[in-house]
Amino acid sequence: MIKSELQLRLRQLKAELQNATCVAVSKYSPVEDVVLAYECGQMDFGENRVLDLKSKADFFKEKNLNDVRWHMIGHLQTNKAKEVLKVPNLWAIHSVDSLHLLEELVKREHEFKGQELKIFFQVNTSHEDEKSGFLTREELVEALTFLLSRKESKLKVYGLMTMGAIRTDDVAASALKSFRELRGLKNELDLKYSLDLKLSMGMSGDYKQALLEGADYIRVGSLIFK
Numbered sequence: 001m002i003k004s005e006l007q008l009r010l011r012q013l014k015a016e017l018q019n020a021t022c023v024a025v026s027k028y029s030p031v032e033d034v035v036l037a038y039e040c041g042q043m044d045f046g047e048n049r050v051l052d053l054k055s056k057a058d059f060f061k062e063k064n065l066n067d068v069r070w071h072m073i074g075h076l077q078t079n080k081a082k083e084v085l086k087v088p089n090l091w092a093i094h095s096v097d098s099l100h101l102l103e104e105l106v107k108r109e110h111e112f113k114g115q116e117l118k119i120f121f122q123v124n125t126s127h128e129d130e131k132s133g134f135l136t137r138e139e140l141v142e143a144l145t146f147l148l149s150r151k152e153s154k155l156k157v158y159g160l161m162t163m164g165a166i167r168t169d170d171v172a173a174s175a176l177k178s179f180r181e182l183r184g185l186k187n188e189l190d191l192k193y194s195l196d197l198k199l200s201m202g203m204s205g206d207y208k209q210a211l212l213e214g215a216d217y218i219r220v221g222s223l224i225f226k
């Protein structure tokens with residue numbers, strides 16, 4: 001990629017963000033492009049596969065670029081819990097979608113070398129079958145309270161994540177509906193458990209809607225890197 005083009009795209013996006021943080025989703029890109037974005041001042045990067053995340057994070061580590069913040073955003077199989085925790089400078093996992101996975105992460109947290117790992121609970125607000133995420137409030141609350149009860153854990157309850165619908169006639173309207181639902185859930189849970197949950201929502205096609213609904217983290221890939 002051409003650095004000046006990348007810089008322009010990042011600047012334009014940043015101008016729209018207000019207080020939100022953009023996680024640049026680098027899953028389409030070779031690590032050289034990720035380094036270019038980092039040199040433009042971008043510090044948060046997301047990957048949806050553990051192997052890619054690990055190899056890019058290792059590359060940064062070898063170059064001593066240690067203020068980078070890596071975000072795991074894709075579906076995580078339980079048997080990859082150990083692997084993801086070993087990723088250097090892992091900052092957050094956005095895709096915790098079951099109590100089972102969370103228990104496995106907590107059980108293996110000694111693999112994690114950082115100070116604190118932020119946990120987003122993924123909620124399936126579009127009710128599409130191929131999407132991961134908690135489908136019922138009961139299961140979500142069960143996982144959330146499990147982690148809240150682990151006060152000594154480095155894994156911290158941090159936020160909620162969702163994705164807008166793909167199969168819809170009106171992407172913008174469906175996205176708004178999903179994001180509104182997530183915000184409603186946040187408000188409810190904040191009140192009940194004295195939290196200040198952050199919202200991870202919005203991608204290249206619907207980040208504007210997400211910002212309207214108060215996203216704290218947007219996850220943008222193709223708009224930056226393609």
Ligand SMILES: *Cc1c(COP(=O)(O)O)cnc(C)c1O
Pocket residue numbers: 025027048073074202203204205219220221222223
């Ligand atoms: C790929 C991906 C994104 C970014 O998608 P773009 O449409 O390229 O911006 C965001 N979130 C998740 C979970 C993804 O897998």
